[in-house]
Amino acid sequence: MLHIVNGDVVGDKLKQGVVQGDVLVWREVYPAGPIFTNPAGVEERAMRARVLQETMEIPASDYIKSCEEQEQRLREYTKYDEVVLWFEHDLFDQSMLAYLLHWFKGQKLGRTKLSLLCIGDYPGIERFYGLGQLTPAQLQTLSGTWRAIGLHELELGSELWQAYASPDPLQLSTLLSNKKAELAASSLPYAYDAFTAHLKRLPSERNGLGIVEQTTIQAVRNGVSTPLELFRLVTDSLHVLGMGDLEYWKVIRALMQGEHPLLVIEGGESGIDVRRIPDFLNRPVTLTVLGNEVLSGSKDRIAVQGIDEWFGGLHLHGHEVSWRFDDLAGGLVQH
Structure with missing residues (x-):
């Protein structure tokens, strides 16, 4: 079993006997820098690496190396009976989840089952920000509660990613409007709020501030x-x-x-x-x-x-x- 998670904090906790199998931490910041339908293209990756280095001081060489290593591990998904995606409700995670669903949609899963655990709250935590807040014991209660991902979720995730990567933001706005109810009823109930918040990051018509x-x-x-x-x-x-x-x-x-x-x-x-x-x-x-x-x-x-x-x-x-x-x-x- 392969568990793909949103950060090192969660990954390290899962490795403390919370789950069985391997853990892959997906290290990306898709709300920042240029986004492309295929960010793994040579030119696309080089451009993204350059912008992230200029704006966030992420060394371009380190970024490219990290991407290549995690994508190599992702391509080895066929070694596993099941791949579980661990994510949460915010744009940082929802953009990451959309990309991975888009990527898996283009693969032949064969015998590999794809599953998703995605939450926006946790009992007893008044302000839930993410999985990193949870203790290993709390994460243990989530183990096994994931749901199988079908073609419907793969298609929705792929549509979200392609719209997010488009230079025309109207594609994303229209998609969210047309599929609000469909998203709410799917395994992606947080996508609408997260990507709507993304659109609000654009400069305001009133004063130019996002x-x-x-x-x-x-x-x-x-x-x-x-x-x-x-x-x-x-x-x-x-x-x-x-x-x-x-x-x-x-x-x-x-x-x-x-x-x-x-x-x-x-x-x-x-x-x-x-x-x-x-x-x-x-x-x-x-x-x-x-x-x-x-x-x-x-x-x-x-x-x-x-x-x-x-x-x-x-x-x-x-x-x-x-x-x-x-x-x-x-x-x-x-x-």
Whole structure:
């Protein structure tokens, strides 16, 4: 039996006698960087590696090596009678799950059974963020509760991945709208909320701030004063995204960049990687005049600061963008 899990914390716990068989930790951050229908292509992988190195300081060579190693292990699935996918409700996991379902849809499973364990809560835990919160004993109670994955789930997962990887976000928005009930009734009940939250990451029609930037700047205006406090508050408020620290510091750096920063961290110059500021986690964070104007809607973040960001397969770059999200109407707007 092969267990594919979403992170080393969960993987290490499963190896403590929680499950029988081998454990493969799928190390990816699909909410960040460029996404392609086939991310394993040579050119696609090289481009993704370059962007992740530039924006999150993940060494390109290490990233490529890790991908090649985990994909080699994935291709060995035929050695196992059963492959179990362990995932949770947030975008970090749901994008990973969608990719793996897309990949398995293109394989001949033969005698190998494919199963899924995907949860969004756990008894006794008031704020459930993920499987990594659970003790080995708690994970043990989940062992064996997974459900078999059929062609229907493989097709849904593949559709989600292809729409997520498309440079046209309307594909994903339309898919979510048309298949909301179908997703809810399937083994993928968390996909709708996770990928809807992804679309809300696009720049707002009102002020150019995506949901992460909006939540961050509003928190600073409300009195949150350090990067550490911001990280905790924003990732808690937007737990449906499942953001890690590397993803979030990328957002902070973008808000500080250029000649028109929206945020300032004491001791940090515009455009500097925040992690290079000594003790940056506890440094004072302040909102600039421009930051206040953008938050109020009198200035537009994209117009004054620009953007260079990937949202799945969509790349928004420059001071004018082709797609935005309308906070009030709750949908995409094309320009």
